[in-house]
Amino acid sequence: MQQVLGFMSGTSLDGIDMAILRTDGQTIDSFGPSGEAPLPDDVRTLVLEAIVAGRSWARGTPEPEVFTEAARAIAEAHALAAAGFLSRHGMGFADLDLIGFHGQTVLHEPPTASAVGRTRQLGDAALLASLTGVRTAYDFRSIDVAAGGQGAPLVPVYHAALARRSALNGPVAILNIGGVANVTFVGEGGDLLAFDTGPGNGPLDQWVESHGLGRYDAGGALSQSGRVHEAILAQMMSHGFFTQTGPKSLDRYDFTAKPVEGLSPEDGAATLAAFVAQSVAHGLGQAPQPPRALMVCGGGRHNGAILEGLRQRCGVQVVTAEEAGWRGDAVEAEAFAFLAARTVRGLPISFPGTTGVAQLLVGGRVVDP
Numbered sequence: 001m002q003q004v005l006g007f008m009s010g011t012s013l014d015g016i017d018m019a020i021l022r023t024d025g026q027t028i029d030s031f032g033p034s035g036e037a038p039l040p041d042d043v044r045t046l047v048l049e050a051i052v053a054g055r056s057w058a059r060g061t062p063e064p065e066v067f068t069e070a071a072r073a074i075a076e077a078h079a080l081a082a083a084g085f086l087s088r089h090g091m092g093f094a095d096l097d098l099i100g101f102h103g104q105t106v107l108h109e110p111p112t113a114s115a116v117g118r119t120r121q122l123g124d125a126a127l128l129a130s131l132t133g134v135r136t137a138y139d140f141r142s143i144d145v146a147a148g149g150q151g152a153p154l155v156p157v158y159h160a161a162l163a164r165r166s167a168l169n170g171p172v173a174i175l176n177i178g179g180v181a182n183v184t185f186v187g188e189g190g191d192l193l194a195f196d197t198g199p200g201n202g203p204l205d206q207w208v209e210s211h212g213l214g215r216y217d218a219g220g221a222l223s224q225s226g227r228v229h230e231a232i233l234a235q236m237m238s239h240g241f242f243t244q245t246g247p248k249s250l251d252r253y254d255f256t257a258k259p260v261e262g263l264s265p266e267d268g269a270a271t272l273a274a275f276v277a278q279s280v281a282h283g284l285g286q287a288p289q290p291p292r293a294l295m296v297c298g299g300g301r302h303n304g305a306i307l308e309g310l311r312q313r314c315g316v317q318v319v320t321a322e323e324a325g326w327r328g329d330a331v332e333a334e335a336f337a338f339l340a341a342r343t344v345r346g347l348p349i350s351f352p353g354t355t356g357v358a359q360l361l362v363g364g365r366v367v368d369p
Contacts, residue, residue: 001024002344004097004098004099005020005096005337006339007102008333009104012178018036018330018333020091025341026161026347028165031334035089043070050104053106057107070104070122071123074103096134100339100341101123101128101137102138103123103139105120105121108249110150111148117249121139125138125367126367129367137339137344138366140339144350148356149350149361150248151249153184153194154339155176155194156194158334158339163186168186170188170289170292171186172295173291173316175294175296176200177299177301180196180198180202181298181300182195183197188289192354193247198275202252203275204257205217213265219302220302223266223270223306225266226265226270227267232260236259236275255275260272274313277313291316292317294318296310296319296321297328297331298329343364344366
């Protein structure tokens with residue numbers, strides 16, 4: 001067993017999640033502390049610049065110069081966040097065997113019939129290993145994408161381990177709502193099917209910020225005060241993404257707040273929250289077997305409108321991570337600790353049913369201090 005610190009900085013750009021897991025990459029021995037640090041404003045600004053540059057980055061051309069600057073800043077921010085986090089829990093870097101460093105996604109292009117996908121997570125892993133003195137596993141998605149996979153979602157193998165540890169008998173569905181939402185179906189025999197279901201918090205965050213009402217809809221208060229425009233929701237659900245079957249993946253900006261432009265802030269928020277729930281309901285229709293329950297993780301579970309929408313639209317018992325005894329804000333950070341442990345042991349991290357690769361695939365890279 002190794003003591004692993006996992007990092008996750010999601011596409012919502014709201015902070016750096018951290019969690020310590022004691023694991024061998026197959027089972028979960030114990031859960032260590034978890035926490036979050038805000039993404040510094042200057043780093044967030046750099047990341048946003050990198051995202052803009054990445055969206056206009058032509059294939060076959062040198063990567064945008066801002067990537068290098070942002071990668072360094074992201075690594076430094078993670079090292080600083082970890083130092084404070086460990087100190088608060090009476091620990092230091094010497095207590096760690098390994099770090100799982102996801103980095104910050106600035107570009108994700110799923111594969112098409114004519115081209116492999118592209119995915120880019122920024123973060124200078126060598127610098128992070130140097131700053132912390134801890135062996136670091138990173139770049140978990142590139143090998144999968146190069147092999148024709150979606151490169152996402154990668155969390156399902158951890159979802160399955162978490163379900164086993166909690167003695168949750170399949171079929172069960174585990175939903176993560178970040179900037180994008182993704183679901184993992186764990187079958188009765190442990191078989192995995194996973195895919196992005198559609199938008200998560202991303203378009204709603206964009207909508208709230210565009211109206212000067214903060215960076216996100218805290219608690220879902222704005223969404224709950226508005227009215228869902230079902231005709232606009234139906235129009236959004238006609239997007240071609242929903243005709244595809246999984247495995248499939250999205251970029252954070254594949255769905256935006258544009259369809260609700262012209263609505264009041266409250267009604268736009270309510271409609272975007274309903275879009276999250278309706279797209280999840282649509283995704284559940286692809287389950288090989290109807291799940292016994294939908295376990296909800298990620299920041300979106302804090303939005304009361306999204307949670308209520310899931311209960312109304314999905315036709316299945318909805319259980320929050322905390323109700324299951326899980327740490328809903330830490331699941332993805334835990335997952336990258338788990339994936340780091342698998343990477344150093346040469347165990348597969350992506351599967352035909354999760355990213356669409358032809359066979360089980362080992363991924364990730366490792367750098368020593």
